Amino acid sequence: MQTFYTYVLYSKAHDKIYIGFTSNLEGRLRYHNHFATKGYTIKFRPWELVFSESFSQKGEAMKREKQLKSANGRIFIRSLILIN
Numbered sequence: 001m002q003t004f005y006t007y008v009l010y011s012k013a014h015d016k017i018y019i020g021f022t023s024n025l026e027g028r029l030r031y032h033n034h035f036a037t038k039g040y041t042i043k044f045r046p047w048e049l050v051f052s053e054s055f056s057q058k059g060e061a062m063k064r065e066k067q068l069k070s071a072n073g074r075i076f077i078r079s080l081i082l083i084n
Contacts, residue, residue, distance in 0.1 A: 003054050004061035008068065016083040017077055018045040024051060030054045038056050041062040052078055 005025045009018040009032060018041055022028040027047055032041040041047065055061040067073050 001057065003056065004058050006053050006055070006061045006064040006068065008051040008080070009041070010050045010081055011044040011047055011072060013046065014044040017074070017081075018044075018047065019065055019073075019077070021058075021065045023058075025049075051077065 003020060004023050006021045007019070007028070008023060009020075009029070010016070011018075012062070013061050020028070031045065032047050033045055053061075053064060054076055055064065068077060
């Protein structure tokens with residue numbers, strides 16, 4: 001059975017947040033920090049994982065990603081960052 005993850009990355013150096021979902025959390029973090037050659041995340045390296053949740057269904061992970069990208073979701077994420 002495959003597991004899907006919704007995750008939040010934070011770039012402390014640039015005070016930026018990235019929200020996504022994947023079925024390979026470790027590989028995705030490695031990609032954002034080392035292997036990507038274009039896109040949003042290469043501009044704000046390094047990234048650290050500040051939050052993740054696992055789901056058994058891809059649709060659930062996508063729904064949670066959308067929730068975290070909302071205004072209330074971003075408030076939640078910023079509160080996590082302030083705690084760390």
